[in-house]
Amino acid sequence: MKPLNLTKEIEKNEKTKKEILPIMYSYKERRDKILNEEEKEKFREELRRIKEKAIDGIGELKKRTIRNLEKNGIKVIEAKDSKDANKKIKEIIGKEKLVIKSKSNTINEINLNEALKDKELIETDLGDFIVQIFEGKEIHPVLPSADLTPKEISKKIKEKFGKDVQADPEEIVRFIRGYLREKMYEAKIGITGANVISSDGSIFILENEGNISLTSRIPDKHIILTSFDKIVSSREDALKIVKAGAIFGTGQDYPVYVNIISGPSKTADIQDKLITGAQGAREVYLILLDNKRSKILNSEFKELLYCINCGACLNFCPVYHQIFRRYGSDFPGVKGVIISYFKDSGKNAYKNGAFFCTTCKQCGENCPMKIDLSELIRKLRKQLSDKKIAPDTVIEMVKNVRQYGNPFGKLEEGKVPKKLYCC
Numbered sequence: 363m364k365p366l367n368l369t370k371e372i373e374k375n376e377k378t379k380k381e382i383l384p385i386m387y388s389y390k391e392r393r394d395k396i397l398n399e400e401e402k403e404k405f406r407e408e409l410r411r412i413k414e415k416a417i418d419g420i421g422e423l424k425k426r427t428i429r430n431l432e433k434n435g436i437k438v439i440e441a442k443d444s445k446d447a448n449k450k451i452k453e454i455i456g457k458e459k460l461v462i463k464s465k466s467n468t469i470n471e472i473n474l475n476e477a478l479k480d481k482e483l484i485e486t487d488l489g490d491f492i493v494q495i496f497e498g499k500e501i502h503p504v505l506p507s508a509d510l511t512p513k514e515i516s517k518k519i520k521e522k523f524g525k526d527v528q529a530d531p532e533e534i535v536r537f538i539r540g541y542l543r544e545k546m547y548e549a550k551i552g553i554t555g556a557n558v559i560s561s562d563g564s565i566f567i568l569e570n571e572g573n574i575s576l577t578s579r580i581p582d583k584h585i586i587l588t589s590f591d592k593i594v595s596s597r598e599d600a601l602k603i604v605k606a607g608a609i610f611g612t613g614q615d616y617p618v619y620v621n622i623i624s625g626p627s628k629t630a631d632i633q634d635k636l637i638t639g640a641q642g643a644r645e646v647y648l649i650l651l652d653n654k655r656s657k658i659l660n661s662e663f664k665e666l667l668y669c670i671n672c673g674a675c676l677n678f679c680p681v682y683h684q685i686f687r688r689y690g691s692d693f694p695g696v697k698g699v700i701i702s703y704f705k706d707s708g709k710n711a712y713k714n715g716a717f718f719c720t721t722c723k724q725c726g727e728n729c730p731m732k733i734d735l736s737e738l739i740r741k742l743r744k745q746l747s748d749k750k751i752a753p754d755t756v757i758e759m760v761k762n763v764r765q766y767g768n769p770f771g772k773l774e775e776g777k778v779p780k781k782l783y784c785c
């Protein structure tokens with residue numbers, strides 16, 4: 363492994379801070395202009411109730427959802443883990459070479475890019491497209507390429523496509539729009555995630571760019587990959603989650619587009635004969651991923667399944683603001699740490715930052731679903747410490763508390779303890 367160039371890493375980190383932090387702070391300001399404190403709390407209570415009800419009754423709710431989606435012509439496939447999901451996606455894709463996709467944390471979670479490395483897989487979200495041409499990793503769930511400057515992007519476009527594009531955001535967007543349009547019209551397969559599913563048979567995907575609308579409608583087959591914890595009881599509840607995603611995610615009162623998909627495209631305009639694939643996708647597949655979520659559901663971390671992936675917790679996290687993607691796993695921050703505990707091991711959760719959290723509680727206070735992430739990390743630390751997976755100082759302190767009733771060890775009258783464990 364190449365040795366880490368610390369100076370270079372620090373410089374890179376400082377640049378990331380400069381580019382991304384002002385954007386994250388502006389989201390809070392914008393959110394506070396939409397909802398005052400009282401409205402915000404009322405909305406959070408309501409959202410919490412919606413998700414609690416859904417997750418508590420998820421067994422029956424999932425069955426009802428699958429029944430209604432299938433009645434609407436959507437093919438529902440359950441996948442137990444990433445390998446299974448990738449296998450099922452590949453079966454649907456078949457021999458097609460070109461695949462277009464949109465931003466999705468669940469797609470990242472199964473590492474689809476790696477599974478489809480024999481295909482031409484094109485990101486259609488602008489930020490993700492930029493990350494893809496840099497061969498990097500997204501820095502934030504809703505701000506994937508915020509750490510890159512127009513100058514760097516224009517240089518990369520020249521390198522990759524041989525095109526001179528001015529280091530100006532408008533020019534860059536124009537170039538990428540043209541490039542992606544051609545790919546979209548050529549592709550027969552479009553893959554997206556989903557934000558919410560209503561048990562009455564509709565799938566909700568929110569976006570601002572319009573790429574998801576095109577990815578889900580232009581190709582013949584639309585594959586939606588998401589997980590069962592996205593299910594809520596009704597379309598009314600789903601629309602509230604959509605609104606929360608916009609307000610808490612990016613400080614918008616509503617997203618530019620809300621795609622509500624309730625089946626493949628169809629028409630009965632000619633002699634009332636029902637034909638699928640009028641202008642949109644002929645076939646719609648929904649892959650419902652588990653990937654240890656059932657295990658989380660039956661654990662003391664159940665609350666994590668209320669998460670709507672808005673990213674608001676990261677906008678307030680002092681640890682994430684210092685080390686960004688080094689904190690977490692598939693998902694950044696505390697959520698990513700806990701997921702890695704369930705998916706991989708305690709050691710991985712430790713490596714991903716189980717003991718990084720300062721327990722400042724800013725995340726929970728700003729989370730639309732009122733998820734107390736610092737309490738969840740406390741529970742995780744307890745489980746890890748019981749397995750002796752913790753910093754040495756923590757193990758020593760716990761041992762001392764058990765043996766001497768204090769964290770410092772054996773105390774002697776008039777003497778300062780040998781180890782004070784501060785800083």
Ligand code: SF4
Nearest residue numbers: 669670672673675729
């Ligand atoms: S934990 Fe809360 S704030 Fe963080 S991404 Fe999930 S819903 Fe959003």
